[in-house]
């Protein structure tokens with residue numbers, strides 16, 4: 001038995017007649033989180049976590065039809081019992097649990113195991129079948145603890161400040177930027193790009209309190225930026241705008257920074273492997289803890305990772321989806337298409 005069909009529009013639950021994170025417009029779309037590859041434009045009706053709502057309105061348009069569910073509350077859709085559970089990936093990110101005739105399916109969307117103190121921490125949900133991501137599904141990806149990473153980042157900022165340099169962070173505007181803000185709160189004034197500020201406002205409108213930041217703009221007077229922290233989206237990396245920031249030192253924050261030789265590494269002064277995705281151990285521990293007898297592996301190292309799961313006795317299948325073009329890929333991307341998908 002299964003509650004899931006993998007169609008050319010996306011993951012479909014036939015019993016409930018709805019899709020989860022579809023990449024084509026559908027009538028009824030359940031959304032795990034507000035990243036662009038999971039929450040797409042054009043569906044008739046959406047259901048998402050209440051924190052995802054203002055972000056989706058900001059990104060997909062204020063006129064979309066969207067209903068919300070808090071974590072842990074049940075809703076019946078055509079006889080399928082649906083509930084959302086924290087995925088720990090970004091604010092509002094949810095695993096979607098479906099139950100029908102006692103059979104339970106869970107779709108993780110994207111998830112992270114460590115508490116980042118800004119998203120609700122991951123909850124393990126027992127199930128019969130589990131759809132996992134595998135963005136970092138190789139044994140080389142093992143993150144330092146959040147505290148260690150932020151100690152390293154803070155040391156880097158201190159060094160920059162001693163040299164009157166501005167610490168510029170390249171971070172995806174939804175998720176990574178807010179994590180940096182939270183982790184670096186109180187160290188130095190934090191300036192953010194307009195695109196990040198816009199999302200911050202959406203997030204705050206959902207009742208989440210974020211650290212104080214001010215708006216960064218190109219050609220800001222030196223006195224307003226020097227020694228401070230500036231957070232900019234990946235699209236500005238390598239542009240003249242970033243080069244004009246006085247005495248700037250640039251750091252890329254992405255899980256891909258764990259391996260050397262990332263394509264755009266050279267244009268930065270530092271790289272920190274801070275990721276909103278589970279590392280190798282995190283993926284394996286989570287999958288085992290769900291107790292699922294069938295696992296479906298989506299975006300990332302799907303082939304390698306599903307093969308490994310089968311080798312250790314967990315029945316796993318690789319599924320082709322259109323997810324995976326989110327924050328991590330946007331910063332640097334893997335070296336080759338083959339390696340990354």
Ligand SMILES: [Zn+2]
Nearest residue numbers: 035089110326
């Ligand atoms: Zn994501």
Ligand SMILES: [Zn+2]
Nearest residue numbers: 110323324326
């Ligand atoms: Zn994703």
